[in-house]
Amino acid sequence: MNPRHRARILPAVCVLALVVFGWYATRSVRPPDCEVTFSAFTGSDGQPLPENGEPVTWDELSERAYQDLVAAGRCEPPSARWRHWIG
Structure with a gap:
């Protein structure tokens, strides 16, 4: 693979990785x-x-039980994954 071709692919791979993340x-x-x-x-x-x-x-029963806990105020509602990363 020549360097010019690699230079075009690297930014595309980085953008794709950023989008997936x-x-x-x-x-x-x-x-x-x-x-x-x-x-x-x-x-x-x-x-x-x-x-x-x-x-x-089983997934439907689990989701129903979770929604009951949220409605009762015993659990937080779902939120974006990144919010759990920052605490």
Whole structure:
């Protein structure tokens, strides 16, 4: 690879890395100190039983339990990942 070609690629790679880092830093996440616990009845396959005839997943049950904690004031709502980095 000749030096001129490398000189064009390096700024593009740096800009791409900056964009990816910015995207990652601004994703919304739960606070790390919020402990979410819940329970559910499961079938023989280990998946939660349907609620009101609707199938549910473990992720949906976890999100519902987290939203209940936020509504009760026991956990902070989700915020950008970078806010957790600065404390």
